[in-house]
Amino acid sequence: MNILLIGSGGREHALALKLHESNNDNNIYCNPGNPGTTQVAKNVDFDIKNKKTLVNFCRDNKINLVVVGPEQPLADGIADILRQNNINCFGPSKYASQLESSKSFAKEFMDEFNIPTAEYKTFEAIDMSDCGRYIDKSDMPIVIKADGLAGGKGVYITDNKEEAKNIVEDFFEGKFGEASKKIVIEQFLDGVEASIFAICDGEDFVLLPASQDYKRAKDGDLGLNTGGMGSFSPTPYVDDNIIKKVITKIVEQVLKGMKSRKNTFVGCLFVGIMIVDDEPLVIEFNVRFGDPETQSVLSLIEGDVANLFYSAARGAIEKNSIKIKRDKFACTVILASEGYPENFNKGFEIKGLQNNSTLKDKFIFHAGTKQENNKIVNNGGRVLGITALASSLKEAKENAYSLAEGIYFENKYYRTDIADSAIK
Ligand code: AMP
Ligand code: GLY
Secondary structure, eight states, rough: EEEEEEOOOOHHHHHHHHHHHOOOTTTEEOOOOOOOOGGGGGGGGOTTTTTHHHHHHHHHOOEEEEOOOOOHHHHHHHHHHHHHHHHHHHHHHHHHHHHHHHHHHHHHHHHTTTTOOOEEEEGGEEEHHHHHHHHHHSSSEEEESSSSTTTTEEEEEESOHHHHHHHHHHHHHHTTTGGGGGEEEEEESEEEEEEEEEEESOOEEEEEBBBOOOOOEGGGEEEOOOOOSEEESTTTTSHHHHHHHHHIIHHHHHHHHHHHOOOEEEEEEEEEEEETTTTEEEEEEEESOOOHHHHHHHEEEEEEEHHHHHHHHHTTOGGGGGEETTOEEEEEEEEEEETTTTTOOOOOOOOOOOOGGGGGSSEEESEEEEETTTTTEEOOSEEEEEEEESHHHOOOOOEEEEEEEEBBTTTEEEOOOOTHHHHH
8 A cells, every 4th residue: 555644743653653564565655754754654745735746746656545643734624635636535624623623613513412521611802801701700720722723732721810811811812823812711620631542434433542641741740731741551540431431422422423514524533531520521632643642552553554544534444454452551751852842952963763673562753853964863842752562551661761761862851750640
């Protein structure tokens, strides 16, 4: 199969590896990819926003399947363009992608299809005084969310009403540009978080093992919110009872709802839940794989992932394409640049890297790296994802950290407590 994978992060390196392992004859192109994806794919770099270039690339290279990693191209409608040109795409339409690209769309959708979520109200920039009154009447803490895509940074939680009003003003004044001209104010949910991926063909789906990510920069969930500092899977907090509820109350309702709106959901539905009193409540939907959950979750999957995505993209998912390693646990530690998510220096040489083909049950996934002459240097906040697979979560954690410790670059920084919340 000829596959075009869109994206450049650790998630895409993990996806590229699985698409390659599906069948060594698969020919994978990654746009733009990173130095890690070159181990299993050919990196290409053309403007995916240019419809003609995109379609011509797919035709010229006989692409059988396009897999879209990040949310922005989906929100921009890449899946619609591909489907209009009879090119198979694993990723939802622009309309269905609003589950992620507009929090107010997602909330209204959940209301209509009775999907459990926190109480909320939507406000627009003209509603400042209404919004102030609403905050005055609300119980604290509350959660303030920019409506649009804000790279995971558009959510604030506060227990101070004055601070809440200041945050709202900043949002309305364009802290996140157009994305925060509309906001959702939501009831705070106190519980345990988990991420669950459903691979969907529009009507049917396969659930992958539940995972948890660590969003804060520092140990003990302190510090600023980041794109994710580590993950593990499966999480013991998601038992069969929770899975049953996620299936019937959430995933099946999304698929039914999107079908009734003539926009079947094809792709990876990422259900972000908070478990409160044994009930899963949706805190967010994403319409693609999560990063760094994917690095852990995919390492628990064996079989033909490429065929799973291909069959889903064609509307008839072949669930038996893959098997889940039910007796294994995976842990991923992110090696970041000191200072991330704020200012950090780039260009330091990374030493101790290995090709994944030389490792067993361990993986080094590239994210913010760059090839400079004959060296690999850090080129982003999240530099590498180190994943290990083992028979217990404790062992997976130990193996991931021991591999992480053998990799060196000048401003290397990582959390030391990934997976502890589930080991203790
Ligand atoms: P989101 O981008 O919507 O996932 O929000 C980012 C993070 O904020 C989540 O991972 C949660 O940790 C937290 N969060 C979001 N919504 C809520 C909520 N209603 N109650 C408590 N925490 C929340
Ligand atoms: N790990 C959360 C996300 O990918 O949005």
